[in-house]
Amino acid sequence: MSISLDEDVKQALVQFMDKLSPGSSQRNINWGWNMSSDPCSGQWAGVYCNYPENVSVGKIALDGYNLTGVFDAGSICMVNSLTILSLKQNQISGSIPEEIGQCKELTHLYLSGNKFSGSLPNSLSQLVNLKRLDISDNNFNGELPDLPRISGLVTFLAQNNHLSGKIPNFDFENFKKYEFNVTNNNFSGPILYLQGHLTADSFFGNSELCGEQLSTACPPSPAPLPSAEDSTPSYKGFFIYLGYIILGVVIVLSLALKFIPKNKPKKEKGDVEKNIIVDDKPSESSNESGFGVNRSDLSMTSLESAVTPSTLLVLTSPLAKELQFEDLLKAPAELLGRGKHGSLYKVVLNSGVVLAVKRIKDWGISEEEFHSRLQKMDQVRHPNILPPVAFYCSNQEKLLVYEYQQKGSLFQLLHELQNGHKFDWGSRLSVAASIAKALAYMYKELHEDKIAHGNLKSTNILFDRNMNACISEYGLMEADKEEQPYLSRTISFKNNNPSGVNTHDTFKLDVYAFGVILLELLTGKLVQNNGTDLATRVHSVVREEWTVEVFNKALLSEGAREERMVNLLHVALNCINPSPNERPSMNHIAVTLNTLKQEEESSISFDTSGIYMGHQL
Numbered sequence: 001m002s003i004s005l006d007e008d009v010k011q012a013l014v015q016f017m018d019k020l021s022p023g024s025s026q027r028n029i030n031w032g033w034n035m036s037s038d039p040c041s042g043q044w045a046g047v048y049c050n051y052p053e054n055v056s057v058g059k060i061a062l063d064g065y066n067l068t069g070v071f072d073a074g075s076i077c078m079v080n081s082l083t084i085l086s087l088k089q090n091q092i093s094g095s096i097p098e099e100i101g102q103c104k105e106l107t108h109l110y111l112s113g114n115k116f117s118g119s120l121p122n123s124l125s126q127l128v129n130l131k132r133l134d135i136s137d138n139n140f141n142g143e144l145p146d147l148p149r150i151s152g153l154v155t156f157l158a159q160n161n162h163l164s165g166k167i168p169n170f171d172f173e174n175f176k177k178y179e180f181n182v183t184n185n186n187f188s189g190p191i192l193y194l195q196g197h198l199t200a201d202s203f204f205g206n207s208e209l210c211g212e213q214l215s216t217a218c219p220p221s222p223a224p225l226p227s228a229e230d231s232t233p234s235y236k237g238f239f240i241y242l243g244y245i246i247l248g249v250v251i252v253l254s255l256a257l258k259f260i261p262k263n264k265p266k267k268e269k270g271d272v273e274k275n276i277i278v279d280d281k282p283s284e285s286s287n288e289s290g291f292g293v294n295r296s297d298l299s300m301t302s303l304e305s306a307v308t309p310s311t312l313l314v315l316t317s318p319l320a321k322e323l324q325f326e327d328l329l330k331a332p333a334e335l336l337g338r339g340k341h342g343s344l345y346k347v348v349l350n351s352g353v354v355l356a357v358k359r360i361k362d363w364g365i366s367e368e369e370f371h372s373r374l375q376k377m378d379q380v381r382h383p384n385i386l387p388p389v390a391f392y393c394s395n396q397e398k399l400l401v402y403e404y405q406q407k408g409s410l411f412q413l414l415h416e417l418q419n420g421h422k423f424d425w426g427s428r429l430s431v432a433a434s435i436a437k438a439l440a441y442m443y444k445e446l447h448e449d450k451i452a453h454g455n456l457k458s459t460n461i462l463f464d465r466n467m468n469a470c471i472s473e474y475g476l477m478e479a480d481k482e483e484q485p486y487l488s489r490t491i492s493f494k495n496n497n498p499s500g501v502n503t504h505d506t507f508k509l510d511v512y513a514f515g516v517i518l519l520e521l522l523t524g525k526l527v528q529n530n531g532t533d534l535a536t537r538v539h540s541v542v543r544e545e546w547t548v549e550v551f552n553k554a555l556l557s558e559g560a561r562e563e564r565m566v567n568l569l570h571v572a573l574n575c576i577n578p579s580p581n582e583r584p585s586m587n588h589i590a591v592t593l594n595t596l597k598q599e600e601e602s603s604i605s606f607d608t609s610g611i612y613m614g615h616q617l
């Protein structure tokens, strides 16, 4: 039985919703949010009350409700018990009012993907209980308030806004790798020292930010103006620059000497590429690694060719700052697998950096197209998309370098080693939701460039050291319609046949592939023939109304709720609809999965025991 909430609080909630969705026509009649029902009756959309009494509102999650109004912080902060407020992916405009400072109990504030503008109120820094703040993908401008005051803040996502000024002195150690992100803003000034897990990835896209660990070093502080008596500083500066120039010349000369042929017959034109030979024959040390693969050398047979280090194009990743082509080729490499599109090697550099190098075979795409794709992929970033680190491209050879992800792939987690991890239902849902969200973001950014993933499958979903899922090889391949006859009815999208490109369908191919991944998560079954076998089996079981039979039994026995699994199954079945036009958009899928994830989380959010992997709010 629920006891009625204080009328004032109810009134405040209704007012909050009135401002968020102006005009009653906009609001769905089934949402509740009126004075005649109780917020804790379970009839108010997106309202979750605190257990066990069920008399106070603990969480409000209205993500993707198409809200177009403004944020009435004064009203919502009258709900003293509110700890989680999530309004992601709406069209809310205006600014965050100063009254937000009165929401003293807030631990999670998610406002991403709206049309918020103006500067952030200083009162945000009074939310001393705040742990996670996400204001990304809005139009906020101005300087950041004194957020480092909030000592428990472990997530700060502010990417893709117009924020400016200096980044205040956060204790970066508090943030895991993808939990701090200020990319694509107008911040300026130095970032002195990045402790802990953060890298330059959290800061790129701010042309005026600088620092030793970012891609732009800070300019030397201006030398004092020379006085009439003392002109030493300018001489000092001159000698420093001269030193750099001499050092540069020495490096260039030594590299040139290294590559100039010594007493060797002159090579024929075209040998440059021939020299890059990857020997992946199994050797004595086969099966050394946990993957059971062969050890091999990704090495040039001779270095005397005219290949210069500059042929390796290093992108903005700080990981590869000093990376040279010859480092790659000299380093020992281990063959991790040979896929349809080439072989993949684990390469350990002298510096200890571990990379994954993909050697692409038979890809009918021009050098220019390869370049422009890779440059584009370097610009469009998302924390759940593994960015390329560098690439090499010639007529015969295309190498693509990524950071090696030591926690393996989704495929391995599902079907091979679980490294002691229990891959429970909540974690699976969380992985699915984050993949969908990342893809939806990429599709939005890359729609005009017509770059979909093209080869989405569970071996391309990797886990970083914090077990966050990240999608690898985005945009690398064009899906092969010959191999996917079930998809090709309306489709022609090889890049060397641009006239046939149908962007819409290219993205819909990924949606199909994503549906197959969902089926893998739900059933735990292996996929063959691009998923057609699994899709057919699931379809027939569902037709016979034995739906529950398809689910992974272990999940059900661990307590996963059948109706929640059915919800995810419906999303999967929509994705694998044989007619591409009937498949949902990735944005729609992302919103739906996020809602499913939140429902799951809210059912356990007051029981923090047993949470594993990124299965958290």
Ligand SMILES: Nc1ncnc2c1ncn2[C@@H]1O[C@H](COP(=O)(O)OP(=O)(O)OP(=O)(O)O)[C@@H](O)[C@H]1O
Residues within 6 Å of the ligand: 336, 337, 338, 339, 340, 341, 342, 343, 344, 356, 358, 402, 403, 404, 405, 406, 408, 409, 455, 458, 459, 460, 462, 472
């Ligand atoms: N950056 C990486 N770090 C760690 N492992 C990786 C990385 N990229 C891929 N892998 C793993 O290496 C193995 C081989 O990858 P590869 O891309 O060659 O195979 P594939 O994706 O199955 O085939 P295809 O070339 O057709 O896409 C896979 O198990 C994959 O999960």
